[in-house]
Amino acid sequence: MEHSCTDLPTRIYVDGYVVDFATGEIIAPDQFKSICLDRSKPQQPLYLCRSVDDLHDFLDGVDLRKLPPLTTSTLIDARDHAHGVWRDTKLDCRITVPMMNTLVALRGLVKYGNVIMMTKADLAKGLGVLESNLMKKLAPLVNANLVRVFTSRHGIRTGEIKLLVNPRMVFRGYDSHRDQYVDWWYRGDAPDALYFNQQEHLLKVA
Incomplete structure (x- = not known):
């Protein structure tokens, strides 16, 4: 498996959504959006x-x-x-x-x-x-x-x-x-x- 600094992701995360990098299509809400926000949840x-x-x-x-x-x-x-x-x-x-x-x-x-x-x-x-x-x-x-x-x-x-x-x-x-x-x-x-x-x-x- 090769990993390089120039590899482009297929998905990115924008304002709480998972977005297709190539088309800009919103795929789904980011299920982990609350990690940095909700401290009432158990430790990640x-x-x-x-x-x-x-x-x-x-x-x-x-x-x-x-x-x-x-x-x-x-x-x-x-x-x-x-x-x-x-x-x-x-x-x-x-x-x-x-x-x-x-x-x-x-x-x-x-x-x-x-x-x-x-x-x-x-x-x-x-x-x-x-x-x-x-x-x-x-x-x-x-x-x-x-x-x-x-x-x-x-x-x-x-x-x-x-x-x-x-x-x-x-x-x-x-x-x-x-x-x-x-x-x-x-x-x-x-x-x-x-x-x-x-x-x-x-x-x-x-």
Whole structure:
């Protein structure tokens, strides 16, 4: 499955409606419109988070102190493995120094799992680029299937951005959960419940 910064969605979300990107036809009301508005509803699962506020609300129910420490070992292992594949097979899947530097920077922005949700301006600042150059900065990682990008065209709040980092590279959580995410990443067809369906281990004690 290929994901690139230039992929156009078939549907977009406009003023609470799902709209066909090509024709402009209104398909249906956005069933998740109330996620950012109605606080009386139960906490949304992570995969439905479409804004910084959604992610903040989700993390309010999680004790991040219980997570294993986040290290760079998986990044280094993945880089070395990719270099070994290139050396043995001449298939160039190497992680270059600029790509590695960007991944290390993204690692510092992951609060839980492999998800980053923030404003485009804050992400650009975190990566040391102008907001206008943000997608160009992410493009090598997207094209290498190391990062997936979601914006307002995919239902994310305008001005904000959601990134999923390849969990082989960066994952803040338990190894058993990471293995599930890695499987999902390469299959691309996991059920929605896969996202943090074992959250009970991390719930805050009242």
